[in-house]
Amino acid sequence: MLTGDIPPNQTIYIKNLNEKVKKEELKRSLYALFSQYGRIVDIVALKTPKLRGQAWVVFSEVTAASNAVRQMQNFPFYDKPMRIQYSKTKSDCIAKAEGTYDKKKKQEEKVERKTRGREGPQTTTSNGPTADTNGGPPASTWQAKSGAQEAAAEPNNILFIQNLPYETTCMMLEVLFKQYPGFREVRMIEAKPGIAFVEFEDDMQSSVAMQALQGFKITPQNPMAITYAKK
DNA sequence: AGCACA
Numbered sequence: 001m002l003t004g005d006i007p008p009n010q011t012i013y014i015k016n017l018n019e020k021v022k023k024e025e026l027k028r029s030l031y032a033l034f035s036q037y038g039r040i041v042d043i044v045a046l047k048t049p050k051l052r053g054q055a056w057v058v059f060s061e062v063t064a065a066s067n068a069v070r071q072m073q074n075f076p077f078y079d080k081p082m083r084i085q086y087s088k089t090k091s092d093c094i095a096k097a098e099g100t101y102d103k104k105k106k107q108e109e110k111v112e113r114k115t116r117g118r119e120g121p122q123t124t125t126s127n128g129p130t131a132d133t134n135g136g137p138p139a140s141t142w143q144a145k146s147g148a149q150e151a152a153a154e155p156n157n158i159l160f161i162q163n164l165p166y167e168t169t170c171m172m173l174e175v176l177f178k179q180y181p182g183f184r185e186v187r188m189i190e191a192k193p194g195i196a197f198v199e200f201e202d203d204m205q206s207s208v209a210m211q212a213l214q215g216f217k218i219t220p221q222n223p224m225a226i227t228y229a230k231k
Numbered sequence: 232a233g234c235a236c237a
Contacts (some may be wrong), residue, residue: 006234013234044236056235085234092236106236 010065010094011058011087018078019053030057032211033077033204036152038064042093058091067152075155077204155203156228157182159210161196163225165218173198176216180209197229 012034017026027043034040038059045055059065065086074081095101161173173186177198182205187197200206206228215223 011235015233042236046235048235050233051235052233054233054235058236088234110237 006086006088008062008066009086009088009090010060010062011056011091012065012068013054013056013085013087014082015054015085016080016083017053017055018080019047021078023047026055029077029204029208030055032208033072033075034059034068035211036207036214037068037071042091044091056087056091058093071152071154075203153228153230155207156231157200157202157206158229159198159200159206160227160229161198161224162194162227163222164194164196165222166193168194168196168218170196172218176213177209180212181205183209 014030021029023045026045030043030045031040034057038061040057041060042058043055044058046052057065057068059068069084069086072082073084076082092101092106164173168188170186170188173188173196177183177186180200182201184199184201187199189195198206198209200209210226210228213224214226217223
């Protein structure tokens with residue numbers, strides 16, 4: 001496969017990212033894009049000469065990482081197809097959480113790397129990489145229980161919204177979704193209350209809106225369940 | 232192309 005022979009890891013390594021995108025924006029977009037696969041623990045992106053154009057997204061579960069590797073492979077992100085693999089090593093934040101983080105060893109590894117490549121790392125402001133945006137991502141409610149879709153669908157510029165209250169109108173959804181760039185239109189079907197389709201210009205924009213509004217409650221009983229529409 | 236976390 002494209003992932004080579006790297007064993008599964010809860011951290012994914014992404015390359016071929018657009019280097020013009022600013023670090024903070026990049027992290028936010030990656031977060032928006034990937035949190036549909038599971039809880040994201042951390043995102044690391046550096047702009048040093050060696051490391052620009054790459055990022056690590058740390059999931060809390062390996063399965064989430066696996067889905068992300070498969071489904072977002074070559075996803076056009078800022079006009080460039082993402083190349084995704086499992087990370088070769090365990091992320092520090094995971095090692096720390098497991099209590100297996102060894103500071104001494106870390107230091108030695110660093111020295112080694114320095115001796116065969118003369119890049120001094122630069123500064124990396126660490127602006128809350130994860131928990132910023134819209135409060136924490138939702139735990140895990142809404143699994144569509146019809147068994148219809150279990151492994152998140154492929155990205156699509158059209159979103160499929162479920163679990164809406166019956167009184168929901170196109171206008172209400174429009175108000176919610178048109179705040180995200182690339183919004184095109186909302187479609188509802190008279191005969192099928194409780195669901196809607198929302199179209200964006202491209203997959204990336206629909207993904208951002210999905211993440212932002214996932215679980216949004218029009219009434220307390222109706223957290224929106226948003227997935228990509230089937231092609 | 233390039234696997235880090237300060």
